[in-house]
Amino acid sequence: MTSDREYKLPDLEDYLTIDCEFVGCKSGQALARVGLVNHEGSIVLDTYVYVNPENIVDYRTSTSGIKPGDLDGAPTYEQVTSRIKDLVQGKILVGHTLFNDLSAIGHKHPYESFRDTALYYPLRFKMGIKREGEFPSLKRLAKEVLGVDIQRDDNGRGHDPIEDARATIAIFMLVREDYEIDLMKNRDCVAGIPP
Numbered sequence: 001m002t003s004d005r006e007y008k009l010p011d012l013e014d015y016l017t018i019d020c021e022f023v024g025c026k027s028g029q030a031l032a033r034v035g036l037v038n039h040e041g042s043i044v045l046d047t048y049v050y051v052n053p054e055n056i057v058d059y060r061t062s063t064s065g066i067k068p069g070d071l072d073g074a075p076t077y078e079q080v081t082s083r084i085k086d087l088v089q090g091k092i093l094v095g096h097t098l099f100n101d102l103s104a105i106g107h108k109h110p111y112e113s114f115r116d117t118a119l120y121y122p123l124r125f126k127m128g129i130k131r132e133g134e135f136p137s138l139k140r141l142a143k144e145v146l147g148v149d150i151q152r153d154d155n156g157r158g159h160d161p162i163e164d165a166r167a168t169i170a171i172f173m174l175v176r177e178d179y180e181i182d183l184m185k186n187r188d189c190v191a192g193i194p195p
Contacts, residue, residue, distance in 0.1 A: 009176070009177060014092045015093075016037070016060045016087065016094065016174070017169040018084070018098070019162075021066060024058030025057060026055055031077060032048060032051055033065070033070075034049065035160070036084065036088075044087060051071050052076075060128055063070070077142060081105045081137040088109065090109070091138040093114055094116075094172045096141070096167075112183075118135040119192075123136065132191055132192055137160075138150070138168065145174060146170055
């Protein structure tokens with residue numbers, strides 16, 4: 001029988017965490033800012049994404065932190081997503097509702113290299129969430145697990161993808177060993193990804 005100590009965890013340098021922010025557009029929403037951090041929370045990428053202002057119907061500043069003018073002169077969606085795909089190649093990607101961020105950047109990351117704090121059962125159960133299709137908010141999870149307030153409305157900035165990515169990797173690092181061993185042992189430890 002193999003003890004948990006005999007499992008080799010991935011190297012810390014293998015992890016990258018992503019978070020995306022969006023603006024409302026005539027046809028739905030558009031990617032407007034992306035943050036990527038490493039396992040220490042150091043910034044790997046922090047960029048706005050150009051969206052034609054004529055298509056924007058709501059900057060969602062209170063939640064996205066994005067204001068008119070922020071996207072002027074920003075790299076295009078194609079430039080940003082190409083850069084992200086290069087950076088995450090061969091990495092274990094960590095996120096909170098990671099499936100949303102991957103959908104936004106049009107990237108199909110290998111499932112075995114996918115770690116989602118919103119899907120990991122021990123974190124979900126800690127927040128009292130047992131039903132599939134429901135997810136704990138990152139704000140509430142950060143408060144409960146880390147004891148920190150993020151996405152504070154009183155700062156006037158809205159969400160910040162770097163702050164959110166740092167909170168996500170900090171939460172993940174607290175459960176990393178259990179999460180990885182659960183996966184290696186093929187334990188049922190993550191909720192299903194919504195269609």
